[in-house]
Amino acid sequence: VPKEMWVDICVVGAGAGGLSVAAGASQMGATVALLEREKMGGDCLNYGCIPSKSLIYAGRVIENLRSASRLGIETDVLRVDFNKIQQNIAEVINAISPNDSAERFEALGVKVIRETGTFVGDNILRVGDTVLHAKRIVLAVGSATKIPSIPGLENVPYLTNKTIFDQTAAPEHLIVLGAGATGSELAQAYRRLDCEVTLLEMCTLLNQDDPELVDVVRTQLLREGVNLIERADVLRADATPNSISVSFKKGDREHKVVGSDLLLAAGRAPNLQGLNLESAGIDYDEIGIKVDSRLRTSNKKVFAIGDVINGPKFTHVANYHAGVVLRSALFKLPAKVNYAAVPRVTYTDPEIACVGMTEATARKKYTDIRILRHPFSQNDRAVLQGMTDGLVKVITTKKGIILGAAAVGPDAGELIQSWILPIKKRMKISTLANLIMPYPTLGEANRRVATNFYLPRLFSDKVKWVVRFLLKF
Numbered sequence: 145v146p147k148e149m150w151v152d153i154c155v156v157g158a159g160a161g162g163l164s165v166a167a168g169a170s171q172m173g174a175t176v177a178l179l180e181r182e183k184m185g186g187d188c189l190n191y192g193c194i195p196s197k198s199l200i201y202a203g204r205v206i207e208n209l210r211s212a213s214r215l216g217i218e219t220d221v222l223r224v225d226f227n228k229i230q231q232n233i234a235e236v237i238n239a240i241s242p243n244d245s246a247e248r249f250e251a252l253g254v255k256v257i258r259e260t261g262t263f264v265g266d267n268i269l270r271v272g273d274t275v276l277h278a279k280r281i282v283l284a285v286g287s288a289t290k291i292p293s294i295p296g297l298e299n300v301p302y303l304t305n306k307t308i309f310d311q312t313a314a315p316e317h318l319i320v321l322g323a324g325a326t327g328s329e330l331a332q333a334y335r336r337l338d339c340e341v342t343l344l345e346m347c348t349l350l351n352q353d354d355p356e357l358v359d360v361v362r363t364q365l366l367r368e369g370v371n372l373i374e375r376a377d378v379l380r381a382d383a384t385p386n387s388i389s390v391s392f393k394k395g396d397r398e399h400k401v402v403g404s405d406l407l408l409a410a411g412r413a414p415n416l417q418g419l420n421l422e423s424a425g426i427d428y429d430e431i432g433i434k435v436d437s438r439l440r441t442s443n444k445k446v447f448a449i450g451d452v453i454n455g456p457k458f459t460h461v462a463n464y465h466a467g468v469v470l471r472s473a474l475f476k477l478p479a480k481v482n483y484a485a486v487p488r489v490t491y492t493d494p495e496i497a498c499v500g501m502t503e504a505t506a507r508k509k510y511t512d513i514r515i516l517r518h519p520f521s522q523n524d525r526a527v528l529q530g531m532t533d534g535l536v537k538v539i540t541t542k543k544g545i546i547l548g549a550a551a552v553g554p555d556a557g558e559l560i561q562s563w564i565l566p567i568k569k570r571m572k573i574s575t576l577a578n579l580i581m582p583y584p585t586l587g588e589a590n591r592r593v594a595t596n597f598y599l600p601r602l603f604s605d606k607v608k609w610v611v612r613f614l615l616k617f
C-alpha cells in the first residue's frame with residue numbers, strides 16, 4: 145500500500161527555479177516537498193553555468209598569459225593539463241554545492257525526496273512508493289540538449305553539456321554543432337586550451353544578438369583559430385573507431401569535417417519525460433509546458449517555471465519566475481512576468497551583454513530612435529589593458545527614454561548592470577549622462593555613451609551663438 149503525504153506546495157526539480165521556490169515557500173510558512181530525480185542544483189550547478197564558466201576562465205587565463213609579453217612579462221612554457229582542469233571544475237562544483245544540498249533544504253524545513261515525480265491526478269503525484277497530494281505544484285524540471293535529427297547521428301558517440309565537463313582528456317579536434325551561446329563559449333574555451341575546434345552553425349553566429357556586436361566576437365574567434373562555418377546545412381554524421389565526420393552543405397557545395405569529438409549545442413528541449421502531464425490536464429508542445437503570464441499551466445493548481453517553459457533560458461530568469469510564483473501561490477497576488485529588463489550575457493571573450501530592446505526590435509516599435517555608441521578604443525582603462533575591441537551601444541527614443549543597452553568588450557557582463565535599473569524604470573538618458581564615474585574604469589564608457597545623446601545639440605551652431613552672445617556681458 146503506497147504511503148500518502150499532504151503538502152501545501154510540491155516543487156518538481158531542484159535546479160535554479162525549483163530551489164528558489166522551495167526555499168522561499170518554506171521560509172514563509174508553507175509545507176513544502178521538493179522532488180529531484182538526479183543531482184541537487186540541476187543544470188546550472190552541475191552541467192551548465194558553473195562548469196562552463198570555470199572552463200572558460202581557464203581558457204581566459206591561458207590567453208592572458210599568451211599575450212603577456214606585450215606587457216614585458218615572458219612566460220616560457222605554457223602547458224595545459226586537462227585532467228587538472230577537469231579536477232578544478234569538479235572542485236568548484238563541490239565548493240558551491242552545499243548551497244543547493246538536500247541537507248540545507250531539509251534544515252530549512254523542506255521535505256526533499258530524491259525521486260521522479262509523475263502525475264496521477266490533477267494535483268497528485270506518484271513519487272517512488274508515496275502518493276503526494278499538494279495544494280499547488282510547481283514544475284521546474286528544466287531542459288536538456290536537443291538531439292537534432294541528423295542522418296547517422298544515432299551511430300555516432302556525441303557529447304552534450306551533461307558529459308563534456310567530465311572529460312579528463314582534451315579533445316584533439318572538437319566539432320561543435322550550434323553557434324548559440326553555449327556552442328560559441330565552449331568552442332572558444334577549447335580552442336584556447338589547445339584543441340582544434342570547428343564550430344558549425346546552420347544560421348549565423350550568436351544570431352540572437354545584435355549583428356554589430358557579434359561581428360566583434362566573430363573576428364576574435366577567427367583570429368584565435370576557431371574554424372567557424374556559418375550557414376552550414378548539416379547533412380549527416382558518421383563515426384569510425386577513431387574519428388567522427390560531419391558532412392554539410394554550404395552554398396551549393398558539399399563539405400566534410402573530420403574530428404575526434406562531437407558536441408551537440410543546437411538548442412534545448414523541455415524535460416517532460418516521466419511527468420505524465422496528460423493525467424493532470426497540463427498542455428505542452430515540443431517547446432515546453434504552456435503557461436499564461438502568471439506562469440499558470442492549463443491546470444490552475446500547477447505552475448511551470450524556468451527552462452521548461454517557452455521563454456529566456458537563464459538561471460536568473462528561473463529565479464525571477466520563482467518570485468512571481470511565490471507571490472501567486474502563497475499570497476494569491478496576480479503577479480505577472482515582465483521580460484522588459486531581462487539581461488543576457490554571452491561569456492565569449494569579448495563578452496556580449498544586453499538588456500532591453502535591441503536596435504532591430506526598437507526599429508519595429510518606434511519610427512524615430514537614437515542610437516548611441518562609444519567604442520572601447522576611447523576608454524583609457526581598456527587602452528591600458530590592451531582590450532580595445534568592442535563598444536557600448538544604447539538605444540533611446542527621440543526624447544531620450546532608454547529602450548535598450550548592449551555591449552561587446554571587456555567585462556561587458558558587468559558593465560551592462562548599470563543599464564538594468566534605468567531600463568526597468570524607463571529612465572531618461574540624462575540620468576546616466578549626469579553621473580560622476582570613477583576614472584579610469586571601463587564603466588566610464590556607460591556615461592560617455594550617454595553624453596553622446598547631447599553632443600549634436602551641445603556643439604551646434606545655435607549653442608555657439610548663445611555662448612558668444614552671453615560672453616559679451
Ligand SMILES: Cc1cc2nc3c(=O)[nH]c(=O)nc-3n(C[C@H](O)[C@H](O)[C@H](O)COP(=O)(O)OP(=O)(O)OC[C@H]3O[C@@H](n4cnc5c(N)ncnc54)[C@H](O)[C@@H]3O)c2cc1C
Nearest residue numbers: 157159160161181186187192261285286450451457458459
Ligand atoms: C552549458 C550551459 C551553460 C549555461 N550557462 C548559463 C549562464 O552562464 N548563465 C545563465 O543564467 N544560464 C546559463 N545556462 C542556463 C541555465 O543552466 C538554466 O537556465 C537553468 O539551469 C534553468 O533552471 P531550471 O530550474 O529551469 O532547470 P534545471 O536547472 O535544469 O533543473 C531541473 C531539475 O529538475 C529535475 N527533474 C526533471 N524532471 C524531473 C521529475 N519528473 N522529477 C524530479 N525531478 C525532475 C532535473 O533532474 C533537474 O535537476 C547554461 C546552460 C547550459 C546548458
